[in-house]
Amino acid sequence: MSLAEALSAVKSRIDLAAKQAGRDPNDVELIVVTKTHPAQLVLDLLAIGQRNFGENKDQEASAKALEVASVNPTNQPIWHFVGQLQSNKVKSMLNYTSVLHSLDRESLLKELAKQLANRPQTSLDVFIELNLTDDPGRGGVQPKDLLSFASKVLEVPQLNLLGVMGVAGLGANPSAEFERVAKASADLRSISPKSGYISAGMSTDFEQAIAQGATHIRVGTAITGNR
Numbered sequence: 358m359s360l361a362e363a364l365s366a367v368k369s370r371i372d373l374a375a376k377q378a379g380r381d382p383n384d385v386e387l388i389v390v391t392k393t394h395p396a397q398l399v400l401d402l403l404a405i406g407q408r409n410f411g412e413n414k415d416q417e418a419s420a421k422a423l424e425v426a427s428v429n430p431t432n433q434p435i436w437h438f439v440g441q442l443q444s445n446k447v448k449s450m451l452n453y454t455s456v457l458h459s460l461d462r463e464s465l466l467k468e469l470a471k472q473l474a475n476r477p478q479t480s481l482d483v484f485i486e487l488n489l490t491d492d493p494g495r496g497g498v499q500p501k502d503l504l505s506f507a508s509k510v511l512e513v514p515q516l517n518l519l520g521v522m523g524v525a526g527l528g529a530n531p532s533a534e535f536e537r538v539a540k541a542s543a544d545l546r547s548i549s550p551k552s553g554y555i556s557a558g559m560s561t562d563f564e565q566a567i568a569q570g571a572t573h574i575r576v577g578t579a580i581t582g583n584r
């Protein structure tokens with residue numbers, strides 16, 4: 358399958374899943390996760406109309422973003438940062454990222470506020486990442502702590518809180534996990550009506566995520582092939 362065929366196959370799956378859920382497929386943003394793949398793959402996807410891309414490591418992403426920008430200055434991708442971010446990488450991440458999907462802890466929020474204060478012209482769209490497991494070591498905000506954390510995010514004017522993000526656990530039932538994400542999203546909307554977006558779903562489970570209201574899906578291998 359060519360890259361264009363793989364992209365279009367995923368778009369057909371999105372259309373079908375949205376229709377089955379009674380939703381408009383245009384309300385589902387496809388982010389192609391290009392981690393471990395070279396900048397050329399991003400350039401190839403840009404050339405066939407894909408604009409939103411995801412990465413999960415700053416060192417790789419910052420170099421790739423720079424390379425894509427220098428080769429292709431007139432057709433710029435929109436970069437989404439989807440992985441766990443060390444606080445010492447925040448400054449670099451802000452240079453290329455439009456949307457951070459993994460705001461998962463207070464120390465990261467503090468560093469974001471600090472770095473944004475140095476850049477009054479910059480604002481950043483963010484999702485709060487939920488921890489859907491009972492294991493605090495997994496990272497992410499426990500659903501019970503969501504509203505108190507969200508209220509702190511809302512206090513930083515340069516952060517635009519889009520909504521919640523979830524990754525279904527290995528071996529878990531994705532539909533049940535995405536239902537918890539949808540429930541958390543409803544809670545969040547009760548204090549921030551504009552924060553109703555949901556980042557959920559990957560190559561193997563994005564149909565279930567769309568059924569539960571996902572507005573941003575993060576798809577890697579189904580388009581790029583195996584890493």
Ligand SMILES: *Cc1c(COP(=O)(O)O)cnc(C)c1O
Pocket residue numbers: 390392413439440524558559560561575576577578579
């Ligand atoms: C790698 C990654 C994806 C994409 O996963 P695939 O299974 O390749 O579709 C999505 N979200 C996050 C957070 C990732 O790290």
